Amino acid sequence: MAHTGEKCPTTGRWQGDDAHHTIEHMKAGDTFPPCSHCKRSVNYTFLG
Numbered sequence: 001m002a003h004t005g006e007k008c009p010t011t012g013r014w015q016g017d018d019a020h021h022t023i024e025h026m027k028a029g030d031t032f033p034p035c036s037h038c039k040r041s042v043n044y045t046f047l048g
């Protein structure tokens with residue numbers, strides 16, 4: 001589990017846990033963004 005503002009530990013797809021369920025394609029070292037729809041902080045789960 002990761003959160004908006006934290007650094008990404010693992011390259012891959014991460015899914016936000018709010019109602020929009022946005023999927024971000026992240027690289028290790030990138031900073032997790034807010035939800036791209038509602039701009040709120042979200043938790044991310046690694047999809048792979």
Ligand SMILES: [Zn+2]
Pocket residue numbers: 018019020021035036037038039040
């Ligand atoms: Zn949202």
